Amino acid sequence: METVWIRDVGPRDGLQNQRQILSSDQRLQLIRSLLKAGVSAIEVGAFVSPKAVPAMAGSDTVLAGLAGDVGEFSVLIANVKGYELALAAGATRVAIVVASTDTMNRKNIGMDTTQAFAFADTVLRRALADGVHASCYIATAWECPFEGPVPTSSVQRQADALLNSGAQEIVIADTIGAAAPAQVASLMRGLGQQLGSERLACHFHDTRGMGIANAYAALESGIRRFDASIAGLGGCPFAPGASGNIASEDLVLMLNQQGYDTGISLAGLAEASALARQLCDHPAVPKSLRWIQQQRDKGALS
Numbered sequence: 189m190e191t192v193w194i195r196d197v198g199p200r201d202g203l204q205n206q207r208q209i210l211s212s213d214q215r216l217q218l219i220r221s222l223l224k225a226g227v228s229a230i231e232v233g234a235f236v237s238p239k240a241v242p243a244m245a246g247s248d249t250v251l252a253g254l255a256g257d258v259g260e261f262s263v264l265i266a267n268v269k270g271y272e273l274a275l276a277a278g279a280t281r282v283a284i285v286v287a288s289t290d291t292m293n294r295k296n297i298g299m300d301t302t303q304a305f306a307f308a309d310t311v312l313r314r315a316l317a318d319g320v321h322a323s324c325y326i327a328t329a330w331e332c333p334f335e336g337p338v339p340t341s342s343v344q345r346q347a348d349a350l351l352n353s354g355a356q357e358i359v360i361a362d363t364i365g366a367a368a369p370a371q372v373a374s375l376m377r378g379l380g381q382q383l384g385s386e387r388l389a390c391h392f393h394d395t396r397g398m399g400i401a402n403a404y405a406a407l408e409s410g411i412r413r414f415d416a417s418i419a420g421l422g423g424c425p426f427a428p429g430a431s432g433n434i435a436s437e438d439l440v441l442m443l444n445q446q447g448y449d450t451g452i453s454l455a456g457l458a459e460a461s462a463l464a465r466q467l468c469d470h471p472a473v474p475k476s477l478r479w480i481q482q483q484r485d486k487g488a489l490s
C-alpha cells in the first residue's frame with residue numbers, strides 16, 4: 189500500500205486563529221492526542237511576535253514539554269529572530285513562511301517579497317549548517333487576498349529559488365482557500381515536473397468547500413505530502429477571508445478509501461478532534477466525523 193505523509197498543523201495554524209487562547213499544557217494535551225492517533229508529523233507552534241499572534245506565545249514551553257516525545261515536530265518562523273529563538277528552544281525542524289506577493293508578505297511578516305526571500309535564503313543556509321530540517325511555505329500560491337490570482341510562473345520561480353537556498357521541502361499553500369481542483373492540478377503537475385514531487389507538499393484551506401477536492405487533485409498530480417488540521421481548525425489572521433484548513437479527519441478518510449496508508453487511526457483522530465473542539469469551544473464538525481464516530485461505536489475502526 190502506498191504511503192501518504194500527513195502533517196497536522198492544528199496546534200499552530202488551527203490555534204493561531206481561535207478566540208480561545210490555550211495554555212501550554214492544553215496545547216501539549218492536544219499534540220499528545222494527535223501522537224496517540226498515530227500522527228507523527230505535527231506543527232507544534234510558532235516563534236513569531238506574540239503581539240502579532242498571541243496564541244503562539246510560549247511555543248518554547250511547548251517544545252520543552254515535548255522533549256521526551258517522539259515525532260517530527262516543526263515550528264513556524266517568520267524572521268531571523270524567530271529562527272534564533274526556535275533554535276535556542278531546541279527546535280530541530282522549522283517551517284519558514286513567505287508569500288507569493290508583496291502585499292501578503294508585508295501584511296504577514298512586514299517585508300516585501302525581495303526582503304522575504306532574502307530572509308528565507310539566510311535562514312535556509314543557516315539551517316543547513318546547523319543540521320536543522322527546514323521546509324518553506326509559499327503562502328497564497330494560487331490567489332492573494334490583496335493582489336488576486338497569482339501567476340504560475342512566479343510560484344515556479346520562487347519554489348526553485350527556495351530549493352536552491354537549501355529548503356528540504358516546499359509547502360504550496362492555498363492560504364485563503366480560493367483554488368479550484370483544475371488550478372491545483374495544473375500548478376502541482378508543473379512544479380512536480382520541474383522540481384520533483386517528492387520535495388513538494390500541499391496545504392489547503394476549505395473556505396469554499398473545495399479543500400478535499402483540491403487535495404485529491406494534488407494527489408492525482410503526484411503529491412504525497414499534505415498538511416491538514418485536526419477538526420478543520422485554522423486560518424491566517426493576516427489574510428482576510430481565510431478559514432479553516434482541510435480537516436485531518438476528512439483527508440485521512442479520503443486517502444484510506446483511495447487505498448493509501450497514512451499510519452493514522454481514524455478512531456484516534458475522532459478523540460483528538462473532540463478534544464480540539466472542546467478546548468477551543470469550536471462548534472464546526474468536519475463532514476466525515478459523524479460517519480467515523482458511527483463506525484468507531486460499532487467497533488469497525490481500530
Ligand code: COA
Binds near residue numbers: 234236270298
Ligand atoms: N519572536 C518574538 N518577538 C519578535 C520576533 C519574533 N520572531 N520578531 C520580532 N519580535 C518583536 C521585536 O522584538 C519587537 O518587540 P518590541 O516592540 O517589544 O521592541 C517587535 O516584535 C517588533 O519587531 P520588528 O522586527 O519591527 O518586527 P515587525 O513589527 O516588523 O514584525 C514579525 C515582524 C515577523 C515579527 C511579525 O510580522 C510576525 O510575527 N508575524 C507573524 C506571522 C504569522 O505568524 N502569520 C501567521 C502564520 S502564516
Ligand code: ZN
Binds near residue numbers: 201361
Ligand atoms: Zn494555513
